[in-house]
Each structure stands twice: as structure tokens, then as C-alpha cells.
Amino acid sequence: MNHRQFARGCVADCMVTICKTHGLDTRLAEIRRLFNNDHVHMALIVAADGQLITTIERADLSETTPGSVHARDLGTVAGRVIGPHQSLEDAMAVLKWGRRRRLAVIDHSGRLLGLLCLKGHGDGFCSDEGVRQRAADMRRASRTN
Numbered sequence: 001m002n003h004r005q006f007a008r009g010c011v012a013d014c015m016v017t018i019c020k021t022h023g024l025d026t027r028l029a030e031i032r033r034l035f036n037n038d039h040v041h042m043a044l045i046v047a048a049d050g051q052l053i054t055t056i057e058r059a060d061l062s063e064t065t066p067g068s069v070h071a072r073d074l075g076t077v078a079g080r081v082i083g084p085h086q087s088l089e090d091a092m093a094v095l096k097w098g099r100r101r102r103l104a105v106i107d108h109s110g111r112l113l114g115l116l117c118l119k120g121h122g123d124g125f126c127s128d129e130g131v132r133q134r135a136a137d138m139r140r141a142s143r144t145n
Contacts, residue, residue: 011091012084014125015105015114018132021046022071024053029067031056031074039134042080042102042115045072050111055080055104081106084113091116 021044022030031043035058043056056075065074082091082103091103101118117126 009088011086011116015116016126017114018128019115024072026071028069028071031071046112052106052112
């Protein structure tokens with residue numbers, strides 16, 4: 001996807017809807033384990049009603065914080081969320097400004113709808129199909145080990 005395509009689309013067209021989320025009782029130790037996977041850039045803490053509570057990136061984690069701390073008390077949503085009807089051009093500006101590759105997509109009431117995931121090469125966004133394929137590849141690899 002090139003810059004002209006970014007300018008024409010909206011976030012809802014490119015967001016991933018298959019998101020791994022964590023509940024309010026999740027502890028920091030679990031989030032640290034999650035970040036052992038290099039493909040994970042953001043942890044999403046979500047209430048039972050779907051409300052996004054916070055987003056956590058590796059930079060939010062301190063080695064001195066005990067693993068027993070609730071993850072919901074870490075991170076932020078500031079600069080890390082976007083609406084589904086925002087343009088991809090706007091999304092790219094937010095991503096570039098924040099030097100990040102992920103934005104949580106929320107509705108007007110703060111409910112999590114998905115995740116906008118910029119690919120490592122910066123030339124497009126991850127898709128639900130790509131997420132499914134990666135999960136299938138990981139399952140196959142784990143069976144052969």
C-alpha cells in the first residue's frame with residue numbers, strides 16, 4: 001500500500017479485528033511474558049463491557065515495578081487510539097508522530113473495535129487474514145518441535 005492508498009482509505013478499512021486482549025485482573029508479569037514475542041507491540045487492557053482501559057507498550061514497563069502490579073494501572077490511551085472513520089492519512093501522521101506501529105481503534109464511547117497495525121516495512125497494514133495465517137503457522141511449528 002503506497003501513500004496514495006493511505007490518503008484514500010479510512011482506519012476501519014485496514015484495522016485488525018482479531019485482537020488479543022487482557023482483562024482488568026491481568027498482572028504486569030503476564031504482560032512482560034507477552035512482550036517476549038517480538039511481533040507484539042501493544043497490550044490492550046479491556047473491561048468486560050469492551051471498554052478500552054489502557055494500552056501498554058514495552059517502553060511503559062519498568063524492571064523495578066513488581067510483576068504483581070495490575071496492568072490496568074500502567075500505560076495510557078493518550079496518542080495511542082484512533083476512531084474507525086479517521087483517514088489512513090491521519091493515522092499515518094499519528095503513528096509517525098508517536099514513532100509507533102500500533103493504534104487501538106475505539107468507537108465514540110471508548111469500546112475497543114480493533115487494532116491498526118502498520119507492517120514493519122511501513123508499506124501497509126496487517127489484516128485479519130494475515131493474523132489467522134500467522135497463528136496457523138505458529139500452531140504447525142509448535143507441533144513439529
